[in-house]
Amino acid sequence: MKTSxxxxxxxxxxxxxxxxxxxxxxxxxxxxxxxxxxxxxxVVDVARGPLSEHGxxxxxxxxxxxxxxxxxxxxxxxxxxxxxxCLKMPVVKEDPQSYGSTLTYARRYAxxxxxxxxxxxxxxxxxxxxxxxxxxxLLVGQQLTFKxxxxxxxxxxxxxxxxxxxxxxxxxxxxxxxxxxxxxEAYEARKTEIETIQE
Numbered sequence: 001m002k003t004s005x006x007x008x009x010x011x012x013x014x015x016x017x018x019x020x021x022x023x024x025x026x027x028x029x030x031x032x033x034x035x036x037x038x039x040x041x042x043v044v045d046v047a048r049g050p051l052s053e054h055g056x057x058x059x060x061x062x063x064x065x066x067x068x069x070x071x072x073x074x075x076x077x078x079x080x081x082x083x084x085x086c087l088k089m090p091v092v093k094e095d096p097q098s099y100g101s102t103l104t105y106a107r108r109y110a111x112x113x114x115x116x117x118x119x120x121x122x123x124x125x126x127x128x129x130x131x132x133x134x135x136x137x138l139l140v141g142q143q144l145t146f147k148x149x150x151x152x153x154x155x156x157x158x159x160x161x162x163x164x165x166x167x168x169x170x171x172x173x174x175x176x177x178x179x180x181x182x183x184x185e186a187y188e189a190r191k192t193e194i195e196t197i198q199e
Contacts, residue, residue: 002084010077013054014115020050024117040108047115055079058114060107067091069099071106073114085114142177150174151182154190163190 004010024046051057055078063070068090075083089106091098112118150170157163167187174183 004081004083007081007083009079010056010075010081010083013056013077014075017047017050017054017056018116020053021115021117022046024112040104040111043108043111043115043117046117047111051115058111060110062103065089069102069106071103071110073107073110075114083114085110087113139177143179146170146174146177146179147182151186154186157190158194160191160194163187163194 024042056075058073058075061072061074063072065088068088071087071089073085073087087106087110089102091102150173154163154166157166164187167183170183171180174180
């Protein structure tokens with residue numbers, strides 16, 4: 001990457017713009033690879049407003065490279081400072097369509113890299129999977145807390161009535177996070193200990 005002598009102003013402006021970038025949704029699909037992606041128009045749409053608001057703009061120029069093309073992306077700030085990067089991309093076939101597709105592909109990735117934009121999935125399944133993962137992580141955390149704090153509390157109780165009341169108090173919580181079996185086992189173990197002592 002090449003830069004102007006100072007990048008203090010452009011770095012501060014880019015940081016502010018990045019904070020305002022909206023989600024980059026994978027709204028286009030590739031039927032051949034059965035995948036989704038955010039097209040160039042989506043990247044530009046997300047970036048244009050915040051960049052302009054903070055005195056930033058960019059240009060993308062092309063140059064020939066061995067067996068492909070080179071996309072040179074220059075991010076400029078109203079202060080005169082700039083950042084510049086070059087992305088080389090091979091062209092599979094030497095025909096206009098292949099060059100056009102490669103050019104668009106390279107521009108999209110070069111701009112995302114320059115601006116720090118990452119695409120998010122837009123399909124319901126991905127959203128559901130993320131939510132399920134979050135819920136599972138929360139459940140595991142709750143179970144560990146129950147195991148490490150609630151269950152050991154039985155050992156501090158010295159009468160059958162106390163452990164009975166203690167378990168009744170935490171029964172609903174145990175059922176909610178799938179720890180009822182562990183609570184009953186801990187209850188029976190402590191009950192046996194107390195009855196043995198009383199004998």
